[in-house]
Amino acid sequence: MVGRDLRTDAGGDPYDAPAALLMHGNEADPVFCYANRTAQGLWGLTWDEFIRLPSRLSAEPLVQAERDRLLARVRAHGFIDDYQGVRIAKDGTRFRISSAVVWMVVVEGATHGQAALFREWAPA
Numbered sequence: 316m317v318g319r320d321l322r323t324d325a326g327g328d329p330y331d332a333p334a335a336l337l338m339h340g341n342e343a344d345p346v347f348c349y350a351n352r353t354a355q356g357l358w359g360l361t362w363d364e365f366i367r368l369p370s371r372l373s374a375e376p377l378v379q380a381e382r383d384r385l386l387a388r389v390r391a392h393g394f395i396d397d398y399q400g401v402r403i404a405k406d407g408t409r410f411r412i413s414s415a416v417v418w419m420v421v422v423e424g425a426t427h428g429q430a431a432l433f434r435e436w437a438p439a
């Protein structure tokens with residue numbers, strides 16, 4: 316429980332929401348298993364490209380250690396609501412996300428991965 320409403324908009328379909336929503340699974344090298352249209356647009360990836368992408372590749376190699384620390388914090392606390400960082404799109408464009416909420420996806424006691432929601436981004 317993150318203690319706040321994570322709805323992506325005023326009740327519409329999360330896939331078409333203006334906030335970016337994405338999730339990766341529990342693999343040793345987690346692969347994205349969901350990305351709404353906003354996330355797909357930011358990264359410049361189609362659905363098929365996104366769901367084959369190891370999530371570590373959404374960040375540049377130089378910031379992957381920072382990303383690993385973030386994910387460890389999420390595992391330890393269940394969620395964080397203060398993440399910011401630079402990500403890289405398919406075409407090499409960099410963008411900074413801020414005020415991201417990242418949480419563990421748990422269904423009936425089983426962990427299925429980690430998800431992220433963010434509404435703020437800008438060119439980096």
